Amino acid sequence: MLIVVDGSSAEMTVTLPRPIVAADGYSLRVCMQSLTLANTQLPVNEYCNELTISGLTGVVDPGNYSAANLALILDQVFSGVTVSYNEINGKMTIEASSPITVGGSILEILDIEAGTASVSLYSSAGAAQVEAISSYNVLHACLRDLCSNRGKAVCADTITQGIDATRPRTGAVNAASVTYRDFAVPLVSIVSALSAGDRYLPLHALDSPLRLDIQWADPAQSIAFVGGGTYTFSISNVYLDCQTITLADSVEAQLKSLTNGVYQWSSSVWKSYRTVHAAGQLSNSVMIPSRVDSAKSLLLAMRSTASEFSTTNSSVTHRIRNYLASWRVRSGNQFVNPTPVTCDGAALPTFLEACRVFGIPASEATETLMAVTDFTVDADATWSATSTDGSFLVGQELESFSQSSKLVSGISTAANSLVVDLTFASGSSPVAANLDAFVEADAIFTVANGQLSVAY
16 A cells, blocks of 8 residues: 655544454554655754854744755844755755854754864765764863863863863963973774773774864864963874774684674763753753663753853853753653752752762762862853852763663663753843753674674
């Protein structure tokens, strides 16, 4: 039976030519043998209808749009910004005469990455994407704050070289006194930190090299120094520092014989999503449309849209509470938290939940760069010697067996998306903010027939 669905209808009803009745004691199942979908622009709904450009947010009415019509609508929303669609390569382009920042839930269906810095890993000579993390600068700052400590920051951290020992989250180097600096950028990637320890990538089994793409922010946003200022820079002598093992031909042959040329190992991946919070809005439900079998942990960072990259504001490195009163995570209708986690006062419950993602708050061995005294900054402030660098962060452990990398015990989002329900203090005035959500998920990596693939 052939069924043709009307493209203008959101629902479909199938009427069979005659009734099908199961005999007593039996049940019937109906399965779909084949399905053909037209290659069309994805529909716009309430979870993917906002586009923010440099702090200005436009909202598209939910509905089914052609790519050309959607580009035309978006082009009319923003002054000085051109939005166009290329029918040849199927790409949407956003152009402006001056630098802009782009965010919003609609980027997911436009195939545009939010944020100004990203890390992507490709296999098959660039034909297959294995990893993609947008707003990488925000993720790195969150992980550094949760997993590092004051001693490591002072002695071994090149990200904030020359830091003030009393303020390990803020750089203090004098740019005018040097002509160059060496920086090491840790990679939260399968080719680096996520496979560190007892795992090695079988590069010898790949038909083509892996390709790592790193997108840097523009000079005005990529480097910030205490006290502000505008700096230019050039990048030279870039190299990837890895630990490698060279196999003898006989060992490689033995491995191939034992594995039949198929190599698999477990690790994890980070997936990122950005949502825009409008100024004055007192509630928000941040939808995270990640489809994985086991979500391990969830981080949510809130940064002021107006000064997210302002070198005169400490928002370059900090995250704000923005008058958030409580939050709660759910998968579909099932809540992960028994009760909402409060953020008022010193926000101690939220602080402990964030520390619990990678550590044990009750143990003195768990150290972070965050402190309760700098956790609850609500708004941006121009930097000064006595200013507080906010480090507020919503963190949720999603595994049944916490701190275990050997067990797959996270929450499945195959059927339901994760949602973070945010409630802001009554009578407060939250500023417009970008909400960057990061989900860590268990993953299985496979090298077979010369290709690298990932399943999660």
